[in-house]
Amino acid sequence: MAVAHILRQKGAAVITVRPADSVQSIVDTLARHRIGAVVVVDEAGAIAGIVSERDVVRAMAGDLAGVASRTAGDIMTTKVVTCTPADSEADLMQMMTESRIRHLPVVANGRLAGMVSIGDVVKLRIETMEAEADQMKSYIASAG
Template structure:
């Protein structure tokens, strides 16, 4: 056999192989922002006005299967949030006389908000520490959307599943 002879190898059949995963692509989801979640979020944003009644609010919560309503003024600016918890507190204070009250009497006025650029992990931490499940997303003074702790957890679990799949593909090839 001549010295230059080399048996045919599998790599001879591939022109150029590339890797679709890297450390940065496999960990990039850990840096996800609220905006990333909003791109995948479906459904409408429902709001209520401060002059509406708790009866109207309860019907909206029931009809749309949601747990909170951002409270906006006539210009659409966020001025509060009304959650199921706010309504339950009022029920305990005024049993049998709660539903005629105005939203503005019961809503939470000091609302924790976030922006689309905020890291999801920060939002999740703030929600957990503050013991609330709904956070309005704002852009300047404008209400953009509402994220729930369920949205954040679901998004993160989906991303973790994707990361696990990518790592498995990286190992298996």
């Protein structure tokens, strides 16, 4: 339920682009929204891929001058790892670690329902640890 908790706190808004959008417009979108990835959706709103900062850098290798005019469809990662609102903190950490990714689109009932980043997971982990420490302090104080 960690994903559901994260989405309640940060909201479910997801910045999306279309496969035909230029890399230049995607870079502008990433910078404007101060985010590290966008979900690429088709005309029906289904996930077609994801473009992260890492995808942009890889596309720049060997073609720095021409990359800005390429499209999301040209550079996107098409094997998108997703999570669900029911996934736990441990599930998120495992998926991100095994896949070496920092962004997970959230899918609920077959539809894009949010985005979770590694920063969201770290924030949740810190909140959990602080709550556990507070509980331990209360327990110790009441036992004395």
